[in-house]
Amino acid sequence: MNKVENGNHLTVDEIEIKLLLDAIFLKYGYDFRNYSRASIKRRITQHKTIAGYQKLSDLQHQILVEEPAFRKLLHDLSVNVTEMFRDPLFYKKFRTDIVPILQTYPFVRLWVAGCSTGEEVYSLAIILYEEGLRERCQIYATDLNESVLKRAKTGIFPISKIKEYTTNYIQAGGSEQFSDYYTARYDSAIMKKFLKDKIVFSSHNLAIDGVFNEMQVVTCRNVMIYFNRKLQNRVVTLFRDSLCTGGFLCLGKKETMKFLSCEKDFIEIADQERIYRKHKS
Amino acid sequence: MNRQPKAIVLGVSTGGWQALNRTIPELPEHFPVPLITVQHMASSSDNILVKTLDQASHLTVKEADEKETLNKGTVYIAPANYHLMVEKNMTLSLSTGQPVNFSRPSIDVLFETAADAFGASLIGVLLTGASKDGSLGMLRIKNRGGLTIVQDPKTAAAPLMPQSAIDLIEADYVTGLDELANLLVELTC
Ligand SMILES: C[S@@+](CC[C@H](N)C(=O)[O-])C[C@H]1O[C@@H](n2cnc3c(N)ncnc32)[C@H](O)[C@@H]1O
Numbered sequence: 232m233n234k235v236e237n238g239n240h241l242t243v244d245e246i247e248i249k250l251l252l253d254a255i256f257l258k259y260g261y262d263f264r265n266y267s268r269a270s271i272k273r274r275i276t277q278h279k280t281i282a283g284y285q286k287l288s289d290l291q292h293q294i295l296v297e298e299p300a301f302r303k304l305l306h307d308l309s310v311n312v313t314e315m316f317r318d319p320l321f322y323k324k325f326r327t328d329i330v331p332i333l334q335t336y337p338f339v340r341l342w343v344a345g346c347s348t349g350e351e352v353y354s355l356a357i358i359l360y361e362e363g364l365r366e367r368c369q370i371y372a373t374d375l376n377e378s379v380l381k382r383a384k385t386g387i388f389p390i391s392k393i394k395e396y397t398t399n400y401i402q403a404g405g406s407e408q409f410s411d412y413y414t415a416r417y418d419s420a421i422m423k424k425f426l427k428d429k430i431v432f433s434s435h436n437l438a439i440d441g442v443f444n445e446m447q448v449v450t451c452r453n454v455m456i457y458f459n460r461k462l463q464n465r466v467v468t469l470f471r472d473s474l475c476t477g478g479f480l481c482l483g484k485k486e487t488m489k490f491l492s493c494e495k496d497f498i499e500i501a502d503q504e505r506i507y508r509k510h511k512s
Numbered sequence: 513m514n515r516q517p518k519a520i521v522l523g524v525s526t527g528g529w530q531a532l533n534r535t536i537p538e539l540p541e542h543f544p545v546p547l548i549t550v551q552h553m554a555s556s557s558d559n560i561l562v563k564t565l566d567q568a569s570h571l572t573v574k575e576a577d578e579k580e581t582l583n584k585g586t587v588y589i590a591p592a593n594y595h596l597m598v599e600k601n602m603t604l605s606l607s608t609g610q611p612v613n614f615s616r617p618s619i620d621v622l623f624e625t626a627a628d629a630f631g632a633s634l635i636g637v638l639l640t641g642a643s644k645d646g647s648l649g650m651l652r653i654k655n656r657g658g659l660t661i662v663q664d665p666k667t668a669a670a671p672l673m674p675q676s677a678i679d680l681i682e683a684d685y686v687t688g689l690d691e692l693a694n695l696l697v698e699l700t701c
Contacts, residue, residue, distance in 0.1 A: 272625075
């Protein structure tokens with residue numbers, strides 16, 4: 232027997248987490264094996280405690296035999312925190328530097344990958360509407376998590392957030408009445424229907440699914456920070472292959488193409504806002 | 513502590529910049545470990561503070577980047593609005609998950625992941641703050657065999673944070689800010 236490749240350097244906890252992630256993948260097809268370990272471990276351990284399991288192996292058995300137990304774990308594994316016009320300066324840059332180029336295309340396809348509950352998608356839809364691009368564009372908004380997609384489709388956000396979103400909207404260079412974009416009802420703000428017209432929400436898993444159309448813009452913000460290098464490389468390759476020549480890739484504020492396999496295929500056009508453009512090769 | 517430390521994690525809240533400004537510039541150029549810091553910040557505009565501290569120090573002081581590999585003699589400061597975590601392979605990860613103890617970045621998140629990554633080869637330092645963040649992180653460090661240093665609450669601009677830790681664990685060192693840099697040098701160099 233070859234003993235060189237064994238897991239001696241792993242603690243029992245780490246082995247059990249690895250087994251749990253394998254179990255999830257084998258049974259349900261969700262692939263968390265290449266997510267950043269520290270974060271995933273923290274979330275699993277928290278779930279174990281809150282859900283009242285004694286051991287990780289108990290949790291593993293339970294999610295294998297009871298899908299609802301798995302759904303609960305899945306819920307606790309995802310980080311879905313998002314907001315409208317998050318990092319306002321990014322949206323400002325989008326308006327000033329990307330929109331004028333999009334205006335030269337007869338038709339524009341945008342892909343918001345990892346859209347969570349949709350705040351980012353509606354923010355982009357507002358800008359495209361204000362810049363007169365609405366009729367000529369199609370937004371694909373995807374996430375691996377079906378339950379956040381359901382909420383994204385409704386376009387209903389807590390009214391308590393509206394003040395913050397209005398401030399963000401103005402900082403992002405918005406000059407209309409933000410209140411024109413939603414209807415207030417009890418404690419909800421419901422996004423107006425015309426914003427939804429050009430959005431298709433659908434499930435897509437960046438760890439396993441492939442290219443589905445040619446895009447002029449891909450935004451994938453605050454998603455890749457949860458992935459290890461290997462998965463990050465897979466995902467940027469997927470984006471490169473999805474983008475037309477001259478297409479734009481927008482990452483989160485603390486994400487970068489630096490050191491990734493496709494770095495050479497892109498030019499950085501806004502370093503603070505993390506906007507990249509695919510080379511004319 | 514039975515092993516040469518691989519890293520220091522440091523958490524500080526209210527009164528934090530003053531505390532960092534008194535400690536980090538005192539550390540010598542060839543400081544042999546990375547120092548990873550969470551300072552509860554109001555906003556990302558504090559980048560200027562990182563630059564100021566960098567200019568005043570022998571060590572490189574920078575905002576932590578995603579997937580960055582830890583280097584000795586470098587001080588990493590968590591960016592505003594992100595949790596900062598340490599991976600076993602000596603790299604850093606960020607997350608935009610919910611605030612913990614009303615804070616993002618949270619000291620507990622950094623300390624707990626660092627304790628898991630480095631075990632006994634870690635030093636945890638908890639300084640001034642009007643928060644209870646960091647106590648559970650210190651407990652984890654202690655349980656994994658790491659070394660714990662808490663600022664003497666009597667000397668802290670805001671005593672709640674160090675006091676909460678002292679109530680929870682028996683810290684290896686309770687010290688004033690004046691002695692902190694020297695202590696860190698003694699323990700690592
Ligand atoms: C922190 S949210 C980011 C939301 C939004 N893009 C923003 O920046 O505000 C991360 C999202 O990525 C999604 N996600 C994580 N892994 C994914 C994967 N493999 N494929 C697709 N989406 C994924 C999560 O479900 C979550 O909704």
